[in-house]
Amino acid sequence: MSRFPWTVFIRFFLAQLFAFNLLFIIAMAVFFRTAGLPATHFWPVFGVFFAGCALLSAFTSWRFTRPIQRALRKAMRVAGKRYARLNDDGGEEPGLFEDEPGEYSELVLALDRIDKKLKKRKEQLTREREENAAFMSSVQEGLISVNADGRLLYFNSQFAALFLPPSALQPEQSVSLTDAIRVPEIYESFRRVLEKGVTQKVQVRLGTRLDNQPRDFSVSMNPLRQGKTGEIRGVIGIFHDITDIKKAERIRIEFVGNASHELRTPLTSIKGYLETLKEDFQAGRLDHAGNFISIISSNVNRLIELVNDLLSLSALEHHSELQLETVNALMLSDHVVKELAGMAAEKNQVIRVTGVVPPFLADARKVEQVLRNLVSNAIKYIPDSKQIHIRWDKGPKGEIVLSVADNGAGIPEEHHQRLFERFYRIDRGRSRDAGGTGLGLAIVKHIMQSHGGNVMVKSQMGVGSEFICTFPQLKERHA
Numbered sequence: 001m002s003r004f005p006w007t008v009f010i011r012f013f014l015a016q017l018f019a020f021n022l023l024f025i026i027a028m029a030v031f032f033r034t035a036g037l038p039a040t041h042f043w044p045v046f047g048v049f050f051a052g053c054a055l056l057s058a059f060t061s062w063r064f065t066r067p068i069q070r071a072l073r074k075a076m077r078v079a080g081k082r083y084a085r086l087n088d089d090g091g092e093e094p095g096l097f098e099d100e101p102g103e104y105s106e107l108v109l110a111l112d113r114i115d116k117k118l119k120k121r122k123e124q125l126t127r128e129r130e131e132n133a134a135f136m137s138s139v140q141e142g143l144i145s146v147n148a149d150g151r152l153l154y155f156n157s158q159f160a161a162l163f164l165p166p167s168a169l170q171p172e173q174s175v176s177l178t179d180a181i182r183v184p185e186i187y188e189s190f191r192r193v194l195e196k197g198v199t200q201k202v203q204v205r206l207g208t209r210l211d212n213q214p215r216d217f218s219v220s221m222n223p224l225r226q227g228k229t230g231e232i233r234g235v236i237g238i239f240h241d242i243t244d245i246k247k248a249e250r251i252r253i254e255f256v257g258n259a260s261h262e263l264r265t266p267l268t269s270i271k272g273y274l275e276t277l278k279e280d281f282q283a284g285r286l287d288h289a290g291n292f293i294s295i296i297s298s299n300v301n302r303l304i305e306l307v308n309d310l311l312s313l314s315a316l317e318h319h320s321e322l323q324l325e326t327v328n329a330l331m332l333s334d335h336v337v338k339e340l341a342g343m344a345a346e347k348n349q350v351i352r353v354t355g356v357v358p359p360f361l362a363d364a365r366k367v368e369q370v371l372r373n374l375v376s377n378a379i380k381y382i383p384d385s386k387q388i389h390i391r392w393d394k395g396p397k398g399e400i401v402l403s404v405a406d407n408g409a410g411i412p413e414e415h416h417q418r419l420f421e422r423f424y425r426i427d428r429g430r431s432r433d434a435g436g437t438g439l440g441l442a443i444v445k446h447i448m449q450s451h452g453g454n455v456m457v458k459s460q461m462g463v464g465s466e467f468i469c470t471f472p473q474l475k476e477r478h479a
Contacts, residue, residue: 009065016057024049142239145224148194150177150187153234162208162239181206189221193235197223203242215243255422262306262423262438266299273299309439312369313422316446322363324474329357329392329400332364336371337390340379347384351375355392360400361474366447373440374404374467382408382464398473399453405466411459419457420445444469 142159144152152175155164163180167173177190189200200221205214217239224234277292333353344351371390378388391403411419411426418424423438444467448455452472459465 009061012061013057020053144237147234190235193221193223197232216246218242266302269299270296324361326359327362327364328359333390343379351388353390357392357394370444370447373444378406382406400471402469407464410461411465
């Protein structure tokens with residue numbers, strides 16, 4: 001039930017009643033004195049007139065106060081108060097916003113227009129707030145707004161996932177910057193923004209709650225100012241995760257350094273033997289010329305092999321298209337074993353091929369490259385008189401599994417995670433002596449990834465190593 005303005009009603013009622021009765025008393029006093037009537041007749045007449053004045057005053061006061069009541073109810077509704085009477089369906093009282101005749105109608109109509117505008121503005125603000133919240137939560141960067149006291153006014157879901165404990169996510173919980181990040185460099189940067197009003201940008205390594213591993217961030221901090229005065233009231237911080245960029249940069253630097261080193265070694269050898277051969281030729285000493293030329297040729301072949309591997313790796317990294325065709329695993333294995341039989345015979349090694357799998361779709365040239373790299377690595381790095389076992393199996397989901405195992409010395413476990421990195425070597429001197437480029441396993445990894453498969457290593461010291469490649473079922477592409 002909406003409140004009736006009783007104070008206004010009573011004031012109007014009393015004012016009218018007093019005025020009517022005052023005028024009546026004065027008029028009747030003059031009349032009785034002029035007519036010479038006895039005073040005993042005055043009070044009955046006054047009582048009847050008083051009752052009539054009371055009724056008239058109440059009616060006129062109600063008529064005067066009723067529009068005020070409607071205007072007040074309108075104002076209360078606009079102000080968000082729950083004073084409007086509701087009907088049985090939950091709607092507003094019928095006629096509440098109808099035009100009110102009289103001098104208060106313009107006020108009611110004006111309040112009605114204000115109410116409609118406020119409703120429209122509220123809907124717009126609600127929609128914009130929901131859109132902004134959805135946008136802020138979808139970005140990959142952590143976003144925060146910090147006031148002058150270091151309290152978080154706002155943070156998006158990405159920042160919460162990175163830095164905030166679950167207890168800090170409670171609605172009533174007040175969170176400070178120190179609760180999330182405990183790095184002095186961040187605090188100093190936020191303080192400088194608050195004091196000087198200039199943008200700050202720093203790169204820091206911070207611990208996160210995603211994987212409990214430190215990650216690299218580029219943090220941008222900008223002042224948050226009052227609209228009219230321009231006074232700094234806080235700081236907006238953007239935490240951009242650059243871990244992958246830093247990792248790629250480190251890989252690039254290591255790659256350039258390793259590639260330069262791998263190229264320089266045979267080139268230095270070629271240059272040295274050429275200079276020696278030139279001096280011997282000018283002096284007429286040709287006794288060692290054949291040996292020198294053999295060494296130069298060997299280093300040239302090593303350079304060609306290295307360049308070819310680099311080109312293969314570059315092509316694989318640029319997602320070259322697979323040339324799918326039906327691959328016969330045993331025929332391909334026999335071909336590779338015949339190619340490498342000479343290398344194995346020099347070390348008195350035996351290569352066995354087992355397993356029966358149906359023909360499968362793959363890039364035959366790249367599958368052959370995978371098998372050749374794995375078998376040649378085994379030949380190079382296991383001792384003489386050992387065995388290499390090539391086995392083909394079909395997995396439970398129809399995938400084709402290639403295994404290349406040996407009974408060599410094995411690979412220490414600390415090297416397993418990095419074996420497939422470019423130019424990674426367990427023993428650099430021994431690897432170069434064996435003639436490897438350091439790219440064979442990296443090429444195997446990229447070929448398997450291009451097929452949608454994977455490669456893994458199992459090894460035990462003193463027992464041997466096994467490299468397992470899984471080729472998923474592929475469907476032939478139609479033009």
